[in-house]
Amino acid sequence: MIYTVTFNPSVDYVMHPTTLDMGYTNRSTAEEFYAGGNGINVSTILTELDVDNVAMGLIGGFTGEFVLDTLQAQGINTNFVRLDKGNTRINVKLNGIIMTIINGMGPNIPIAKVDELFRRIDRIQAGSTLVLTGSIPSCLPDDMYDIMMSRFGDRGIRFVVDAPGDLLMNALAAKPFFIKPNNHEVGRIFGANPETPEEVLPYARLLHEKGAQNVLVSCGGYGAALVDEYGQEHTTKCPPCRLVNATGAGDSMVAGFLAALDRGWDYGDALNYASACGSATAASNGLANRETIERFYNSLVHLLEDEASKAGQDPVEPVAHDAGDVENASDSED
Numbered sequence: 001m002i003y004t005v006t007f008n009p010s011v012d013y014v015m016h017p018t019t020l021d022m023g024y025t026n027r028s029t030a031e032e033f034y035a036g037g038n039g040i041n042v043s044t045i046l047t048e049l050d051v052d053n054v055a056m057g058l059i060g061g062f063t064g065e066f067v068l069d070t071l072q073a074q075g076i077n078t079n080f081v082r083l084d085k086g087n088t089r090i091n092v093k094l095n096g097i098i099m100t101i102i103n104g105m106g107p108n109i110p111i112a113k114v115d116e117l118f119r120r121i122d123r124i125q126a127g128s129t130l131v132l133t134g135s136i137p138s139c140l141p142d143d144m145y146d147i148m149m150s151r152f153g154d155r156g157i158r159f160v161v162d163a164p165g166d167l168l169m170n171a172l173a174a175k176p177f178f179i180k181p182n183n184h185e186v187g188r189i190f191g192a193n194p195e196t197p198e199e200v201l202p203y204a205r206l207l208h209e210k211g212a213q214n215v216l217v218s219c220g221g222y223g224a225a226l227v228d229e230y231g232q233e234h235t236t237k238c239p240p241c242r243l244v245n246a247t248g249a250g251d252s253m254v255a256g257f258l259a260a261l262d263r264g265w266d267y268g269d270a271l272n273y274a275s276a277c278g279s280a281t282a283a284s285n286g287l288a289n290r291e292t293i294e295r296f297y298n299s300l301v302h303l304l305e306d307e308a309s310k311a312g313q314d315p316v317e318p319v320a321h322d323a324g325d326v327e328n329a330s331d332s333e334d
């Protein structure tokens, strides 16, 4: 069973303004509301792909009720600790010609509620996977993932960590099963500017040597790279797509990688599937559905097959062949 933890969930309020003139009233041409937060996004895609999972975390107020109702309507298993005071935050995403994000701070979280969450995590069985992803609210210690991996580390649980900067680096000593920074985060950690999968591989290897078993680095429209638990290096491309929405693309990659491993796929195929999931979300309004993911995966496999046959290498075996038309490679992620 996979458990995701979201300390600071959100209502993602997506607006589509055609202008953004500072100091003036701007108008949106459409709005959407989604249940958001990194762990919640991972759970949403896992559920879409029929992988058993439970979304855990802390939730509060009327916005928290919206998040819970939305998840339950989507058939996602939830186990959230309710806060007595405060509202789950609203994160504003301005999509369209202007991609701008304003994320809320979130409610104050009393330590007693964190203890309650930990008591629930205590009941997770050995062999489970715990996905720790997203920022930690400023009212909580910023080495929270480190604290959790120390506390739950001897339970036979696999940890997945997708977090920025120190939060990620602090977690490496506990040897997480899988981490997924993007090329910009890796660049900030090492004071470099890697863009392509080939350029990030040396830094992925450094993170692997520091303790992470599988290091997947997403590189936006260039694709992604993986150093797997055996030290093998893999790279993949991004299926061609037109960017509609960057929110949740990275979380979709985390979910795609875990879903592929859950199906027993090898690491190279799991990397391809992760890339397809990220691109499928980047090309969708909200998170991708299963049909879009499978279409993007088949499109990617065809692309890799073409490249392999031009280079005289062994072709990549696709799962199915129903690729539709997709246009213009472009991607970035939240």
Ligand SMILES: O=P(O)(O)OC[C@@]1(O)O[C@H](CO)[C@@H](O)[C@@H]1O
Binding pocket: 008, 010, 012, 035, 036, 037, 038, 041, 091, 103, 134, 135, 136, 247, 248, 249, 250, 251, 334
């Ligand atoms: O403020 P954080 O926790 O860094 O990021 C939260 C967030 O931007 O990340 C998700 C996309 O990955 C969104 O659903 C959500 O609004």
